[in-house]
Amino acid sequence: MPDYSSLGLPTERDGLEQFDHLQAYRRLGPIYQLSFRGERHVVIAGMEANEAAWRNPDQWSYHEALVPFREMMGPTHVTQLDGDPHRRKRRNLRNGFAMSAVVRHLPMIDTVLREEFARAGARPVRLHDFFMTALTRANSKTVLHCDLDAEALTHFIVFEEEFISGTILGEARHAHYARPDFVAHREFVFGFLREVVSRRLAGETRPDSFQDMITDRRERGEPLDLEELIPEAYLLLMAGTGNTAKMLNCGLQHLLANPEWLRLLEEELSGYRVDQFMAGMGAFPRLKATLMEMERMFPAAPVLSRVVEETFSFSGFELPRGTRVLHLQTLPHFLEEVYTAPYRFDPSRWIDREYPKKAHGTYGGSTHICLGMNLVRIHAPVAIANLLRDYRVRLGGEPEISVNLNYGVPQAAHLTAEWTSRILTNPLVAPAPVAQS
Numbered sequence: 001m002p003d004y005s006s007l008g009l010p011t012e013r014d015g016l017e018q019f020d021h022l023q024a025y026r027r028l029g030p031i032y033q034l035s036f037r038g039e040r041h042v043v044i045a046g047m048e049a050n051e052a053a054w055r056n057p058d059q060w061s062y063h064e065a066l067v068p069f070r071e072m073m074g075p076t077h078v079t080q081l082d083g084d085p086h087r088r089k090r091r092n093l094r095n096g097f098a099m100s101a102v103v104r105h106l107p108m109i110d111t112v113l114r115e116e117f118a119r120a121g122a123r124p125v126r127l128h129d130f131f132m133t134a135l136t137r138a139n140s141k142t143v144l145h146c147d148l149d150a151e152a153l154t155h156f157i158v159f160e161e162e163f164i165s166g167t168i169l170g171e172a173r174h175a176h177y178a179r180p181d182f183v184a185h186r187e188f189v190f191g192f193l194r195e196v197v198s199r200r201l202a203g204e205t206r207p208d209s210f211q212d213m214i215t216d217r218r219e220r221g222e223p224l225d226l227e228e229l230i231p232e233a234y235l236l237l238m239a240g241t242g243n244t245a246k247m248l249n250c251g252l253q254h255l256l257a258n259p260e261w262l263r264l265l266e267e268e269l270s271g272y273r274v275d276q277f278m279a280g281m282g283a284f285p286r287l288k289a290t291l292m293e294m295e296r297m298f299p300a301a302p303v304l305s306r307v308v309e310e311t312f313s314f315s316g317f318e319l320p321r322g323t324r325v326l327h328l329q330t331l332p333h334f335l336e337e338v339y340t341a342p343y344r345f346d347p348s349r350w351i352d353r354e355y356p357k358k359a360h361g362t363y364g365g366s367t368h369i370c371l372g373m374n375l376v377r378i379h380a381p382v383a384i385a386n387l388l389r390d391y392r393v394r395l396g397g398e399p400e401i402s403v404n405l406n407y408g409v410p411q412a413a414h415l416t417a418e419w420t421s422r423i424l425t426n427p428l429v430a431p432a433p434v435a436q437s
Contacts, residue, residue, distance in 0.1 A: 021045065021331055031315045036326065037170045044314060045328035047338070050358040052314045053306070053327050054365035058083055061309035062368065065324075068167040072177070072186075073231040078371060082309070090367065092222060095212040096143060096236050099374045102209070103278060105142035109378060110274035112138040114386050117419065124396050127252065127415045131245035132157050135379050136238065143375075144236040145206040146196050152188070159185040160238045168305075190230060193237075197229045210236055240372030243300035244379050249415055251294030254345035256395060261347055265290060265388060272385045281381060289350035291380050292360075297345060299330040299362040329361030391419035 024032065030046040044053065053060075063070070066080040073079075078089045095101050116134035133153060140148045148156070162185065166176040176182070201224060205211055210233060217224055255262055268286045281288040308323040319325070334342040338359045339349065363370035370376075387393060396416035 021328055022334060025328075025331060029315065031317055039170075039324060041324045041326045042319060043326045043328060045331045046335070047332045047356060047358040048315065049327060050329055050332065050361055050365060052312070053329065054358075056310075056312070057086075057366045057368050059308065059310040059312050061307045062086070064307040064309075065305045066167075068173055072163055073234070074227060076225075076228045077231050078235070087367065090371075092217060093213065093232065093235070093371065095216045096209040096232070097239070097371050097374055099377075101212060102143070102374045102378050105209075106274050106277055106378065106382070108142050109138045110382050110386065112141055113379075113383055114390070117386055117391065120419070122418055122420045124416045124418045127417050128245045128249040129157075130417075131248050131383065132161075132241050134383070135241040135244055138379065139237050139241065139375075143209040144196070144233055145208045145210075146192075146237070152192060155185050155188040155192075156238060157241075159189045160242055164242060189234070193230050193233045194226070197226055197233050201226060201229075235371065240370075240375040240379065243372070244376045244383075246300055247294050247298050247376075248380060248383060250298040251290075251345075252393070252417070253395060253415060254294075254297070255290060255347075256393060258345060258347075261286075261290075262388075265347075269385050269389045272389045274382065274385075277378075277381065284381070284385070285351060286347065287381055287385060289347040290384065291377075292350045293345060293347040294380075295362045296333045296339070296360065299333065301364075302330045303328050304364065329364060332359040332361065335359075387419065390422055392422060393417055393419045 025045045030048050031044050033040055033042050061082060062080050063082050069077050069079040078093060081089055113134055120130060136153060136156060140146050162182050166173040169176055200214060214224060265286045268284055276283050304327045306325040306327050308319050308321055308325060311318060311320050332338055336342055363373040
């Protein structure tokens with residue numbers, strides 16, 4: 001096990017999961033070492049760490065840091081690529097994930113989510129499961145056209161959740177991924193996508209983002225390889241669904257517990273039409289503020305694992321090649337000097353206020369910024385807008401959801417909720433028009 005004591009770093013005796021990040025940062029500064037899951041790591045934290053980590057992406061080896069993604073998704077998977085191969089891959093994926101590529105699907109995303117809210121009816125649902133199902137259905141009608149029945153949906157959703165939860169288990173992931181039920185989900189998922197991609201390569205066309213990616217590559221003379229396209233199809237279908245579901249699941253509890261802000265937000269959304277989002281969220285400042293606050297308080301990946309590729313200096317210490325680093329990129333979300341009362345859910349803090357870019361680490365930064373960010377920032381406002389415009393929402397029970405910065409700890413709890421139509425209680429409210437596909 002490597003020991004970084006020769007670097008002269010301060011040491012935190014406890015493991016990452018047993019101590020308060022903020023207190024460690026206050027006490028030890030923006031860089032220190034600790035033991036985490038049987039290995040020594042250097043921790044970097046704060047806005048200065050975000051600046052240093054995002055300034056030069058080539059100083060990191062994502063290939064070494066993100067081995068589980070390569071093992072599960074193959075050697076061309078974007079998350080674990082470095083340097084020029086990573087830049088080529090991001091260019092090849094651009095027509096699937098750029099905001100301009102996603103925003104054209106707004107009408108259909110809106111239609112699918114409205115159908116899902118209506119289908120749930122006035123019965124309790126598990127919020128996280130509901131949102132993940134609804135968003136996956138939306139993706140199957142927009143970015144990757146494919147026919148997902150209930151069985152297929154279950155395979156994809158369970159695989160995604162189990163795969164991501166296994167990426168932070170260290171060597172224990174091998175046993176996690178070897179479980180017969182997980183193997184069955186994986187075989188179904190990749191077998192299903194192999195058929196989808198094979199049909200496309202054989203000449204089938206669909207009006208979706210995947211087709212745009214294929215067409216763009218053909219025009220640029222890029223090779224079209226079945227084994228490379230399968231995990232890309234998976235990304236289109238599932239990227240962002242779990243993270244968005246977790247954020248909405250947690251954020252709704254805080255939103256519904258803030259009646260004054262909720263009233264103002266419902267007022268803003270009473271005249272919501274999806275076409276208004278085509279020009280951004282300028283007409284919905286309270287909705288934008290609400291979602292920014294949800295992103296701040298409930299980041300899906302509070303900490304990122306990194307491995308140093310090119311020796312560099314940070315805060316007076318030189319980190320040699322091979323150093324294992326834990327980057328606490330969302331710690332600035334909870335610094336009082338940046339966000340007043342940071343543990344309070346307060347969307348109003350975003351009204352007429354700009355914060356430093358390095359203070360918002362939810363999606364990472366630089367060329368390795370989260371690929372699914374634009375999908376999240378389309379799905380989340382459409383979901384909230386439809387829910388609050390058309391329904392009155394009530395949570396079942398009061399499970400505790402606390403802000404937790406520990407590495408790999410999902411920001412979720414199994415909340416249940418039910419909603420009743422506003423039309424039933426207010427006959428003056430007309431039903432929303434149904435967009436045409």
